[in-house]
Amino acid sequence: MIEASSAGRHRFPARLLHWAVALVLPIQFLLGWLSEGVPGQQAGFFLLRLHYQLGMLLVLLMVLRLAWCLARGTRGVRVGASAWHRRLVVCVHGALYALMFLLPISGYVIWVWMQAPMDVFGWFDLPRVFVAPADDETGRALAWYLHIGCGWILIGLTLGHVVAAIWHPKARGSGLRGRPAP
Template sequence: MIAIRNTTRFWGAGAQLLHWLMAAGIATSMVLGWVMVNMPAGSAQFRLYALHKSLGITLLALVALRLVWRWINVTPPLPDSLPRHERWLAKAGHRALYALMLLMPLSGYVINSAANFPLNVFGLVQIPNLTPASESLGDLASNLHLAFFWGFVAVLTAHIGGALRHHFVLRDNILRRMLPVRHASDDRSRS
């Protein structure tokens, strides 16, 4: 049975749920973003933009919730066997992921606000604009949004590569402790 809260050895069900919901939401939003900017203008593109924006605002709320969850829960430490530079890289990578998970949707929100478009989240709630209409601000936010996207792709690639390295090469519990399935060996291992 997986505990709701984190322990010193494993991420709890709450952290895992937020992690994997965000992973699915971010992947979906990134694909939608890529498709929508490369398709002809029209009603299909408009619907994809609306879905992309709704997902972005939802992900912004989820990352805020995730930061609160992380603040009120213990964080399972990295294994003592991990070299100092790898510990530093892991911490820097996680900080970069969190920063980009905030900056991507915020810059998208600014793009939308600067264009003076309504922001209707999944047709349920209208979100007020964050900024006044401004073409120059919209252009700046658009350039930043794209830069944050590519930065996120780079950091995410390193994050996934690191997790797979831990699982298949180092054979430690780093990846398994974020998975909702436990193995008997997890209870015996301290890493």
């Protein structure tokens, strides 16, 4: 739901940000999955650290996407879409955006709790905005469950989004590039 150019396509910055996020997401899912099951603590931490760093990169991409959306406006659902379809599109996109911010925030909390290095690819260090209590793991456990739960929800919504993007143009007789429906 990013603004469309006069030709009906999403503008280049919107497409670039969309596909950058789309490229990083499966890598993130894979890194998160593998870091839990890879043999060896050192290998698992390497994958987890890369997962953290890419997660922080995703926050930046999502902030840029949100800024673009707020500055340029959003393109609504196609003319003629039913009320339930419009509500579903708004809810799914809202949930995708919310999850894309909740996941890195919960990951950040976990990372701070682990007292892990806060650098992002050696470019800069993120500040630790809180100090985790040494004798209480409750916050870390809550953040971990939130992170895992939101991750699975994001996988489901992302797959639904992909299916809808493929199916919708065929069902409506229009192309994938945002051409108007007949």
